[in-house]
Amino acid sequence: MEKFVINGGRRLEGSIKVDGSKNAALPIILGALMIPKGESVIRNVPPLRDIFTAIKVMEFVGAKVSYDPKICVMTVDASNITENTAPYELMRQMRASFLVLGPLLVRCGEARVSLPGGCSLGSRPVDYHIKAFGDLGAEISEEAGFVIAKASKLRGGMVYFDRPSHTGTENILYGAITAKEQTIITNAACDPEIIDVAKFLNASGARISGAGSPTIVVEPVSELKAVDYTISGDRLVAGTLMMGAAITGGKVEVSGLDPDWMSIVCLKLLEMGCDVSTTDSSITVTGPSDQNKLYPVNITTFPYPGFPTDLQACIMAVSCIASGTSYIRETVFVDRFVHTMELRRLGADVAVSGAEAVIQGVKELTGAAIMAPDIRAGAGLVLACLAAKGTSELLRIYHVDRGYYRLEEKFNQLGADIKRMQS
């Protein structure tokens, strides 16, 4: 296993372009299983552990996949789907694999998908996906840890999510595309990745309107065709790098994404005393050089366009050295505070009660040995180590590698001192 050895206290400065978005790439490459003929080309696919897990799932069901991580280009030929089952061994590695349910059901008329695994973010049910496929006309049952969905052709219809579900919305989009009738998804997730998925599907012949809003309308088409599509930049990697500027009093320009996706994150960094400026495709964050000028913040995580739960650990790391008391309320995954124990080992003063964290800013963090509990918590801890005095060791970085391609190289390019070593 590998670890990061991080010498903290260096100011980050420079420009960096983000990779393609993991949370857009996963549904798009799995969505390519919907295309019954020809070879699709998907560009800007980031070389992450989760992408390689998705490739295993796709190959298991019979798709021909080639991927060149050097140029981030993947080709998918799903002409010959031979298997309608996604086994536990593959599903347990990544929750997003549940996105295979829609494509397999549409292609095979029956899908048997093991209930998923993934990050431990408390209870992460898939009941919305299951109910919504039922609303589209699928016959659903559960057997020995598998969800079994059957429908020779889905009907379409009205789907309502009790709360916006990111992958739930994507899964239902797949189901709706070739259904018999129109589908209207109400209270859909509005994340930029949903827009990316809809653009990909529309480029392959689907008729989806309203993606990015809470109401999505899908007019049925008979079949999708092969496509050449480029995935958008990763807003979560961007947010992590922006907070690197905030926590080290540095100046970082991130490019390769639409700054509008980061509005709330920019607003919160402004409230904390950072300077933020944008162009059409980049954001520059300058952190206050005097730590006393890093102000505390109140955050409530919320589905997009609210503050992303995926950047909660990162902003908590920044708030650990702010001059005053910050409050963070987690409303998306209420158990998502696993990083607080590790932050305390670095000297942070964080108290958690239920879904709320109170962070009393300290003068400085100090290096320690800690471990990454999941992808985004791991990224937050890297940030804390960048600010900490002395040397830190971050263990279990395989979690970080699931969502960030060589995060240490990105930070080192900006002036950090992070070494990847065997632990």
Ligand code: EPU
């Ligand atoms: N929920 C249910 N039932 C469901 C589905 C969701 O109760 O059937 C609840 C969840 O428990 C949660 C809320 O609804 O409380 C929202 O969950 P959502 O379905 O939106 O999450 P997801 O689709 O499983 C995606 C991202 C996560 C990100 C969340 C929230 C992908 C592959 N994953 O997960 O990303 O945290 O949306 O934005 O897109 C990550 O990248 O590290 C990551 C965990």
